Amino acid sequence: MGKTSSFYMNPMQERSMVRYQGVMKEFVESFVRKLEYVFIYRGLLLFLLGFMLGRAFILSTLSPFSLPFFAAVYLIRKDRAHFAMIGLILGSLTISLYNALYTFLVIGLFLIFYRILKGVINNEIGIFPYYVFISIFMGRTFLHILENGDMSIYFLLLGGIEAVLSFVLTIIFLQSIPILSTLKKHQSLRTEELVCLIILLASVMTGIIDWKIMDLSMANIFARYFVILFAFAAGATVGSTVGVVTGLIFGLANVESLSELSLLAFAGLLGGLLKEGKKLGVSLGLFIATLLIGIYGTTEAPLTNNLLESSVAFLFLLLTPRTLSERIAKNIPGTPEFTAEQQAYMKKIRDVTAQKVNQYSSIFRAISASFAKQNEQMETEREREIDYFLSNVTEKTCQTCFKKEQCWVQQFNKTYDSMKQIMTELNEQETLSNKTIKNWKDHCVRSKRVIDAIQEELYFYQSNEKLKRQMKESRKLVVDQLEGVSQVMENFAKEIRREQENHEKQEEQLMNALLAIGLDIDDIEIYSLKSGEVDIDIRFPYCDGMGQCEKIIAPLLSDILGETIVVHRETCAQFPQGTCLATFRSSKAFVVETGVVYAAKDGGFVSGDGYEMMELDSAKFALAISDGMGNGERAHRESQETLSLLNKILQSGIGEEIAIKSINSILSLRTTEEIYSTLDLAIIDLQDAQAKFIKVGSMPSFIKRGNKVIKIQANNLPIGILHDFEVEVVNVQLMAEDLLIMISDGILEGKKPVENVDLWMKRKISQIETDDPQEVADLLLEDCIRSRGGQIEDDMTVLVAKIKHNLPKWTSIPAQSIRKWA
Template identity: 85%
Template sequence: MGKSFNYYMNPLQERTMMGDQGVIEPFVQSLMKKLAYVFIYRGLLLFILGFMLGRAFILSTLSPFSLPFFASVYFIRKDRAHFALFGLLLGSFTISVQNVMYSLMIIALFLAFHRTLKGVVNNDIGIFPYYVFISTFIGRTFLHILEYADMTIYYALLAGIEAVLSFVLTIIFLQSIPLFTIVKKQQPLKTEELVCLIILLASVMTGIIDWKMFDLSIADIFARYFVALFAFAAGATVGSTVGVVTGLIFGMANVESLSELSLLAFSGLLGGLLKEGKKPGVSFGLLVATLLIGMYGTTEDPLQIHLIESSAAAILLLLTPRAITERVAKNIPGTPEFTAEQQAYMKKVRDVTAEKVNQYSSIFRAISASFAKQNEQMETEDEREIDYFLSNVTEKTCQTCFKKEQCWVHQFNKTYDSMKQIMTELNEQESLTGRTLRNWNEHCVRSRRVIEAIEEELSFYQANQKLKRQMRESRRLVVDQLEGVSQVMENFAKEIRREQENHEKQEEQLMNAIEAIGLDIDDIEIYNLKSGEVDIDIRFPYCDGMGQCEKIIAPLLSDILGETIVVHKESCTDFSKGTCLATFRSAKTFVVETGVVYAAKDGGFVSGDGYEMMELDSSKYALAISDGMGNGERAHRESQETLSLLNKILQSGIGEEIAIKSINSILSLRTTEEIYSTLDLAIIDLQDAEAKFIKVGSMPSFIKRGDKVMKIQANNLPIGILQDFEVDVVNVQLRAEDLLIMMSDGILEGKKPVENIDLWIKRKISEMETDDPQEVADLLLEDCIRSRGGQIEDDMTVLVAKIKHNLPKWTSIPAQPIRKWA
């Protein structure tokens, strides 16, 4: 008895609650697929539509539907045009043999025009309505002359009217026929396509306008059913539109049916307004509309006939499976089903995109690992290269020596090690030490010849090694770049998945809160609500530059979200009827205030030092100083190129260490000259003030915190000297009001008389009474120049940054309608 009654009832409840979804809906969907195959792919639907349109008339005389329908099917589905032709002829035959002959005549004229002018006219779809117009006019005129042996203005006018209607219907059918003949997924209907579809359905129903069953009009029942169906699927606007168009077509087909226009239009409107009551609500609206129009209308039929017809249409609506109503609603823009379908489609696209990006990231990472493995293999092959080298030497010298067996059999290790030692010394020092030369002369009878052979072979070996080093470095550059790109793509995939979140509820809450204080809002888009990463776009009417975003909306959002929100970007319209767009994001916890000063060697205009201050994203700030080798224009280009590469690589999202290695590889490979640059990089996280320092051949930096001055340094050679090096990263936790002082080597090397320049810099920084970054930079450079008697012997650059708490201009505004959500 430990399990409750609900436990045993859950399976039955689930089967019962599933209802249509569990049993009926799959059956309906399977049935719809089979019917779609039979009706659409096999052409049965075209035959039925052709049969109905072959019977359709306007004003009981004109039949402008046959040829436009056949011409549209002939253009869109030529392989199924014979089904449309058979249906049209059979439908015309139910009217009269004369109507069959007329349909055959105008279709034959159309085909004759099309075949004759096919090689002359290229734009088939644009010329088809004209073919139909000419064929219809000639056919109707010829029929009148043949029947009455005369041609009056009245008959000519009728022929012209029918030709014009055929022309218009061809354009309409060309847009609506594809909806029945081509099965597409995710096919929303445009407004003109919806109207064309309604006209086609109404035209088809005119073919059965004279069918009766127990004094009930079959056409009226289906017309009201279609109106109720569209009203239930898309609301009052679409429902009333369907009613008006259908009633108008019925009125043109039969003047007695013109009163149906008001009933259908009112039914669509009232049924759409009662859509929230589901199918019973729409059915009730249809019956109420029928009762009101029947009581006050001008129809000649008894009221009970209309009520029975509407009741039959309501029963058809109630019996319509949900799969069909949802399918209709999904194809009409503006409906909740359409929105949900689009969101599901976009989510699927985002999922597929994120998965593809992850796959590409894995590919890049695999390629990077492959290159790295090849580099490792090349490094292990260096010993083998030495063996090949010595083998070439012995081939030229030892093969013909009488002591070959004694040296390479009995004293192999000694001979091999001695030759390897000679090779190493000649390669590194270009000369042999006395001890090595003496030992080799004692060991080898052809010592001089062997040394000359080693020197000769060494030139090829060095060239080969240089090429291998360049290849290894090129591969290392590829490895670093591919690894960085892989990381960027992986982060991008995470961003894509993060944007899948639906914030409709929060968007509605925000709109209600803002409108509650009297501001008009057009639209709100929430992209991210994560703490510290809030990203919201708000569109509102023309505000005339009153600053309501910064003064009202941002403080209101700050109270709702529980963190400081600021205006990141604002775009205001220039005219009164336009809209403004503002982007709101989380405020940074800290901000950086900077100051910089530099001086060129000997007071020149071009400094070999360069500096850069950049925002990497919404929460990081980077400061960098680069010192090119030497002074003047060339050094300036070197430092600027280094900083430019750094900026572009960091902005792309690649990590700092990979960025430094990539820059080093690029600069070391681009030229054979010994050109290098130093780089002093500091990256500050504006959310927690943690700083990363990467110093590549640069001078120490200093942090002033109150009366204390701390030194930050790292041991890395300048960029471009070595092809391979490990980046040493120093992490330091900064605090508010800290001063960060970065400088080039010209500052530290400028105070020559002082033995410990670091202590002198620390003392100068600690003695400064100001904490303004620009003033600190100016004073430090001035003290350094004064200490050298006003001489500037090297390029000097000082960059100072002050860490400050970010204080918003406006306090938060309490939001009464809603509070912060979880």
Template identity: 50%
Template sequence: MEKAERRVNNPFIGPVIQKMNSWFNKTTKSIIQRLYSLFLYKGLIYLVIGFLLGRAFILSEVIPFALPFFGVMLFIKKDKAFLACLALLAGALSISVQHSLFVLLALVSFAICSKMTSLIIKDGFKTLPVVIFLSMALARCAFVYAQYGKVTSYYYVMAFVEAGLAFILTLIFLQSLPIVTSKRAKQSLKIEEIICFMILIASVLTGLTGVSFQGLQAELILARYTVLVFAFIGGASIGCTVGVVTGLILSLANIGNLYQMSLLAFSGLLGGLLKEGKKVGAAVGLLIGSLLISLYGEGSAELIPTLYESLIAIGLFLLTPQSITKKVAKYIPGTIEHSQEQQQYARKIRDVTAQKVDQFSNIFYALSESFATFYHSVSNKESKEKEIDLLLSSVTEYSCQACYKKNKCWVENFDKTYEIMKQVMQETEEKNYYKNRKLKKEFQQHCSKSKQVEALIEDELSHFRANQTLKQKIHDSRRLVAEQLLGVSQVMADFSREIKREREQHFVQEEQVTEALQHFGIEIQQVEIYSLDQGNIDIEMSIPYCNGHGECEKLIAPMLSDILEEQIIVKAEQCAGHPNGYCHVAFGSAKSYRVKTGVAHAAKGGGLVSGDSYNMMELGLGKYAAAISDGMGNGARAHLESNETIKLLEKILQSGIDEKVAIKTINSILSLRTTDEIYSTLDLAILDLQNANCKFLKIGSTPSFIKRSEQIIKVQASNLPIGIITEFDVDVVSEQLKAGDILIMMSDGIFEGPRHVENYDLWMKRKLKSLKTENPQEIADLIMEEVIRTRSGRIDDDMTVLVIKIDHNTPKWASIPAPGLFRKNQEIS
């Protein structure tokens, strides 16, 4: 060993060996590529298949293989159909002249029947099996009549059997030949397609019947080689299936090969079971299986030929390059190569999708930037000066152009004229001009047409105000579009990142979880771990039907909680529809905190329609939101405004857009939707159920209070109500809540409702501190009752109070220890 290592590490021999290995690999790869091109692209494989199928027959006289092959080739590979025809005739001629004449007659009969059928039904592909059935039956009857001068009932039956086999083989070849002829195969093959492909291979091997050397039959050697390859690739099930199909076709061709079906099936089974021993293990399985069945089938007389045939097949198998077996394995379901190919294909689709989403995100971001830069391109001062100049130029156009003092005012005294007219315009705009006697007298002394100019300024200012309103609407619309496009861009960027997240491989953990649960007495069909991130556990399982005993929640989730050192709950469960089925269960991380809510709500005067609206909702990603909106005034219009605010907020937040962008968007929508002076307040609290951090966004709303034991914490912010101004910055207040905290949110009808109270803060804190209950609904009812009592039972305004209590999420079931297994925070050796 040391000498070998020294030879490899030798500065002269090592590079030579590496170059030889590289040259050998390149040469082998080049030869395989050339053979692949020669067989598939040049059409040599069709000649080989056609020649062997032309030789193939069943029971010495039934020839059902040739015509289905030519018919299918005519439709799926028309340019190679002539080569296939010549190969069929050559193969039939190698058996006998009579054999080739029948094949030729069948081909001619097919051409006539196909032409006649095409006159009635244009789609020849659908009628192909029927045309082949009729062609074979007619050809057989005509051939027998030409030989014997009559057709007996026996030959009629044989013609029907032969035509029926041709009909079935046509359907099989339609499934299997595209696997050979297509340049780009499908991602995976169905079991039915694999079986059809094996029937095609077995049919081709039937054409080797009679080819032997020293008593060793070529079709048996290649049949065992085929079974061995598929057993090594697909395992016991595929190997056994291929053995049965191949043995069945061979036994139909030669009744003496009937025992080959059991030999090949058993050999494929053993070879598949021993595939873990690599090629040697599969080869040993074939050898043992063939020898055992040979002893039981033909006795010791056939033992030596069987042994030689198996050894030759094993030799061919060992010489088969690994690249070929891996390439074939990609299309066989259940193999590792197939799984890797599917994952690679899914990863490619995922990357393409993520790239497209990123492109759309960039487009939306660019559009947002384009809209946003529009109203930032010119400074406010420059814009104001430009508007004044335009207004003054419009006024002077109708007043000063025909005035005899034009040169004196605008040439000799330009600055003075400009300044005085500018002052007149500004004072008129502020409606202070007629009160400013000094400015009015000065303007009358300066301008000979002062009355006309004053009237023109008032008229132009009215048009100016209308234009300014329109410009402001356009400005607000552009800003709204920019913010919405930016929000959509952010959502799409987040979505792209989610798409790019790849499932991590947790094979060791999956095996250990399965072992732990089975050791506990729970049968597990399948375990798939998608994520082990803190707070984001994602595990799926398939378990037998539990008849509603709740094993998932009572046993499996507590054991996973102990193994992963984190509370695990059942997120989704799909029960089996029958006792022999399997239930599919999804487990995930439980939220660290849970909330319990209460609400009290009343309309002004005890009416049915309130100007207050509220909502409490799950936002996903472990967040919980509560919101109160108070429309201006009372009644239906106020209810419409507040309800619209809440509905917009819910939809926008659930779409994933940031809460600040959401509130600015709602503000823009409500301010642009109507010209009336209607506004609404918004009190929003977003609670993170993993760390109990709470964000408060208060838009013109009253303060909220946090009751922490005997301590009362006031939460407030200074933001104008929604709809008053079109542009504002949202002030966000964050508070770290704790287990046991009680959050109280209220509208102004509650906060400012108590009568004869000067300091509402102190009154509310005192009432909250005096509460003896911690039930959220009871707290909401008591606060409402206290406020109404101070009003002598009258409800003078819409009232809403929301109460949320935060607690630790205590598991319903205690964790069950699973000793001797991994823990998530421990390294796995």
């Protein structure tokens, strides 16, 4: 055996290392949180920003930064405004006492205007820039007069320019200060907020524009570091924007620094373009910009100084923790970090929503179980109800009888059982047998009086039982419905939890494949690539109805994905400059062609039979026939109402068996009349041709497979007869080219010169030579009417469905460069 590696760690060492890493990570996070608390919540950051802005100047004369910063902080963080004011005054004091006096004066004027007009003007945010404008103009004018004794047009112009700049900076700082003064997480920056933040940070850096260490400008170092940091975090667009804005503000602060504008802008652009090379790539862009601008530019600083300043900025970038750049990128739209952050946030929202939906599902299931338990309790309370019944009878008859003690003490069981038997017979048969009467007369001296009392009390008992039965049925309906809703919500929660995948690579591959064959494509969005559930949206310019979606794009997608893709929906532009949108989805393995024919009794116009053909969302196709009791308008309403309820319940996602039970409960509770409906339901899965048959009081169905005819039958009473019943489901595997034939009772019932109608129907179906569904339906109805001598004795309906493989109109187009994606 070889030597054990010195880097090998046993399980105990690994656990210790993991524990150590966890402790260190927790320590760093705790330290960062404390820093954030001190700098942001306690106001130390506002003090530092104020100190630097108090030193900032434009054209070495104007100081438009101080009051806008204080006004923005005063409006947004009034409780920390004193930190900003102290920082501004101390910063300006490092320049001169005159500047400190000016800063204090304009802040005082601003507070006076604000206090005076606070109760008069309601729109504080809109009026703040005007307060700043007036305060700056009046303060600068007053100091000029105090210093020089008079006022010239030049000084008035300078005061006006400073006031205008302060007005604009107030609007900018009102958008940028909240970003730096709150502890909000995951806040995305709009474009204008990002620019305002850059202006604020660049303005802060002008406060150190005259600081130098070993002949190196600290302002240039931090500006370049600032630019490459944003280029590394957010790319070329943001990097070049930061460079332009920072260079422009530096140029306004000091004309000698105007040459930095081109260097910073170029460095931000090149650094962002070389972002894939990580920090070294971004720094390479900075050095290239420094060399080019240093050699061919107009900068007065020596090239060696520029290279050293860029080197120090590069060193700062290397020392910058990855978490800082990631945090910056997470707040800037368009970056991968921002997209990942948004996806993580959306996933969290989906998980929370799914959890809530699951909780609601559990609530509905618990309520359903509670109602079911109450129904069980009603069954157990039946014996108690009988005791109450007999107690009421004995109170009216036996209480005053002289043989009470003999009957209810000495012969309690015989008396109780005899009276219970009398009650049961009267309740079920409405009469008593001679044997029961004789036995009761031999036992009771007031037999007739007791029987009359039982009959009288039985009327109230039966009414009470009927009411309880209706309550039980109502609860049963609620149980079924709540159970169905609970299942739907549970399925919905599972759908919510399905995280949308990122298909950028596949979208790019597909775009290249379509462009390679000469198609002009604007945009591709892939929502799902799961087999059988493909969902793709493609936008392309005006096509003038050439049919390229069906003839070219769908066949190409079919070859790429390895399954048949069809055009689900197509929206063509109405004018040449418009954009077309097409949705492509997986094709179903099977399709259903249908044919239907019906005839009303005695050739009438309204048939009591109803039929429905519906495509469900879950790649299923449903066919149903309902026969209302009787004929005519009333039977038609009954059958149509049954089918309408069925359609709505199935479309909601509730299972077939629960749907049938719910319809039965609704129809049995809505009226006291004896009104029943049959229902013949077939649900075909279009992916595997598996069929479910649910027959509630309906006729058999038949499947014609070549020369063979298969009978499908189930034993369920019509809807509305029984208050509670179990639904029998028959599962049958259908095959391509099968004919499914569903009929109403009028086809098989009635007078015909045959004895076995099932054999007659099978023979008729097997003799039909055509496989067209509509022709089959027409021929069967015609043969049935002919067999009755042309008489239509009942409503008749024939519904025929043909199962076929779903074959695309166009063959797939081979894609040379890409194949099926995993």
